[in-house]
Amino acid sequence: MAFGTWVSTAYIALTFAVFWIAPARFRVWILIVASYGFYAWAFPPHALVLLALTVVTWWVGSRMTRSSQPHRWLTGGIVFTVFVLAAFKYADMLVGTFDAVAKRAGWPLLPLPHIVAPLGISFITFGLIHYLVEIYRGTPALSPRDFTLYPAFFPTVTAGPIKRYPQFAKDMGAMGGRIVWSDVSYGMSRILVGLVKKLVIADTLANLTGPLNHPRQAAPFMLLVAVYAYTFQIYFDFAGYSDIAIGIARLFGFSILENFNWPYIRRNLAEFWSNWHISLTRFITEYVFIPLGGSRCGRLKTARNTLVAMAVSGLWHGAAWHFVAWGLWHGVGLVVVRWWRELLGAMRRRAPWFNRIARSRAGHGFGYAVGMIVTFNYVALGWVLFATSLRSALVVYERLYEYASQALSLFGGVLG
Numbered sequence: 001m002a003f004g005t006w007v008s009t010a011y012i013a014l015t016f017a018v019f020w021i022a023p024a025r026f027r028v029w030i031l032i033v034a035s036y037g038f039y040a041w042a043f044p045p046h047a048l049v050l051l052a053l054t055v056v057t058w059w060v061g062s063r064m065t066r067s068s069q070p071h072r073w074l075t076g077g078i079v080f081t082v083f084v085l086a087a088f089k090y091a092d093m094l095v096g097t098f099d100a101v102a103k104r105a106g107w108p109l110l111p112l113p114h115i116v117a118p119l120g121i122s123f124i125t126f127g128l129i130h131y132l133v134e135i136y137r138g139t140p141a142l143s144p145r146d147f148t149l150y151p152a153f154f155p156t157v158t159a160g161p162i163k164r165y166p167q168f169a170k171d172m173g174a175m176g177g178r179i180v181w182s183d184v185s186y187g188m189s190r191i192l193v194g195l196v197k198k199l200v201i202a203d204t205l206a207n208l209t210g211p212l213n214h215p216r217q218a219a220p221f222m223l224l225v226a227v228y229a230y231t232f233q234i235y236f237d238f239a240g241y242s243d244i245a246i247g248i249a250r251l252f253g254f255s256i257l258e259n260f261n262w263p264y265i266r267r268n269l270a271e272f273w274s275n276w277h278i279s280l281t282r283f284i285t286e287y288v289f290i291p292l293g294g295s296r297c298g299r300l301k302t303a304r305n306t307l308v309a310m311a312v313s314g315l316w317h318g319a320a321w322h323f324v325a326w327g328l329w330h331g332v333g334l335v336v337v338r339w340w341r342e343l344l345g346a347m348r349r350r351a352p353w354f355n356r357i358a359r360s361r362a363g364h365g366f367g368y369a370v371g372m373i374v375t376f377n378y379v380a381l382g383w384v385l386f387a388t389s390l391r392s393a394l395v396v397y398e399r400l401y402e403y404a405s406q407a408l409s410l411f412g413g414v415l416g
Contacts, residue, residue, distance in 0.1 A: 003244045004199050011038065016251050024176035031149055031252065038154035039119065046118035050152055053084060057128045058147045061135040070136055077132045085125040088117040093319040120158035122316050124151050126283055127163050133287065134165045146172050155248040159241050161259040161279035171254045180253065187250035194243030197236040205233035212387050215395040220403035223396055230387050231380040235264065238277065257282075264379070267371030268340075269333040272379060284313050295338075302338070307331040317386070322393060326385035333378055 002008060015034040019027055040047035060077035064070040086094075091113045099109045118124075128151055135141055142150065149172070156163055208229035211218030218226070242259035249256045263276035273281050289309040295302045307328060314327020348355040357363040381400075384393045 003241065003248075004195055012248055012251075019252060020179050027175050028146060028149060028172070031154075032145075032152065035149060035152040035154040035157065039152060039157055042119060043116070049084075049088075049118050049121075050124065050157075051148075053081070053124065053128060054148055054151050056080060057131060057151075058141075058144055061132055061141050061147075064132070064135055065141060074132055074136045078129055081125045081128050081132075085121055088115055088121050090315075090319045091115050093321075097321075117319075120160075123160045123162055124157065126280075126316075127151055127165075129287065130162070130283065131165045139166055140169070142169055142172065153249070153254070155245045155252075155254075156256060159245070161242055161245065161257050161277075162283055164257055164279075167255060167257070174253060177253070183250050183253060187247040190243045190247030190250065192247075194240040194245075194247060197240030197243060199240075202233050202237035202240060205229045205236070209233060209387070212384065212396060213392070215388075215392055215399055218399075220399050223399055224403065227380055227384060227396070227400070231264075231376075231383050234383060234386070235260070264376050265372055266375060267368045268337045268375055269330065269378065270337050272375055273330070273334070280313065280316070284309050284316075288312050299339070303335045306334050306338070310334065320389075322385050322388065322390045325390055325393075326382055329382040329385055333382075 011034075015030070019030050019034075022030055036047050036050075039050060057077060060073050060080070064073040064077070067073055092115060095110050095112055099112075101107075102109055131147075131150065141147070146169075150163070150165065150168055151157070153163065153168075206229075209226045211222045211226040212230060215223060239260040246256045246258070257279050259278050261275040261278065263272050266272045266275055289305055292305040292308060293301055294305060297305070308331075310327040310331030311324050312327070313330075314323040314325070317323045317326070344358070348358060358367065381397075384396045387393075388396070
């Protein structure tokens with residue numbers, strides 16, 4: 001059930017009415033039933049997968065709180081959750097990669113499993129991992145009934161944002177109160193803004209992105225238009241969905257983490273990722289980058305940690321190698337940004353004149369403008385790897401390079 005359809009609108013309106021009319025003691029059950037109904041709409045058996053993940057995760061969390069070696073239960077729970085994610089989402093990719101190598105080596109091929117991944121399995125598993133880590137850190141656990149709602153909460157179950165367990169538990173505790181009309185007003189406004197972003201702007205821009213799928217047949221200029229159209233289309237699509245999810249959650253009194261904050265006007269890639277898909281950035285930082293050593297282990301190891309974290313981010317978005325390449329594109333960019341900052345810091349310390357220029361209003365404004373233009377175009381070119389296969393992406397880059405070379409030659413001829 002996709003947000004923005006008449007069916008989903010009626011479903012949300014009915015759930016909202018029943019939720020606030022019913023006595024407070026029934027509200028959790030109403031949201032549980034509504035969430036599982038929403039999730040099972042596309043493929044009912046996947047609701048059983050969600051329920052099984054919920055039961056196992058809650059059981060591991062409860063054992064963790066009573067064990068003398070909670071780290072073992074934490075490790076086991078995370079391994080189980082990641083295994084389920086890998087089995088459903090990445091089995092086809094791994095078998096397909098093996099078969100590609102086996103075909104060249106003359107080995108026997110494995111049959112593709114063709115497993116259909118449950119909707120939102122990436123968001124669900126990351127949320128469950130976050131829950132286990134929070135329980136390990138001492139955050140109080142929810143009751144079995146209340147925890148059943150946490151991974152299944154229908155505003156965020158299929159496409160996020162990734163919920164923060166402490167805030168969700170806090171909102172659960174306040175569920176017995178009266179309706180707050182300011183929350184309803186805010187929620188409705190966010191839903192309307194999200195619908196405009198997703199259904200009006202993003203869907204309109206999608207009509208211009210077709211050349212990315214057939215780069216050899218498209219004119220170079222239309223390829224360039226497609227790249228920038230896709231850049232804004234994916235932002236308005238993702239940000240619009242997040243707005244809708246945040247707005248629907250607020251109708252029921254839940255506060256969900258903001259997910260996008262004008263990422264395309266940032267002056268470098270680090271600032272971009274601090275404002276793009278914020279819930280995912282925080283998760284990857286806390287549970288991948290920092291456990292690897294973060295930025296506390298030397299320049300080269302920090303670069304390694306960054307590349308691994310961003311490769312995981314890319315793989316999380318989709319089960320294909322072009323998503324990994326997209327993550328590495330951003331990983332390389334983040335490494336360069338870190339080294340560039342170190343170079344600028346050294347120049348400021350050793351060259352007083354450079355420090356005065358950099359700190360002046362004109363210098364700061366010029367640096368911000370240049371940084372924003374470079375960052376935006378780097379991100380835009382990276383979206384080519386996200387939007388299409390590696391082979392098609394290379395064709396797009398090749399044709400854009402030829403187009404840019406011709407434009408520069410023409411410009412040079414005019415000046416000459």
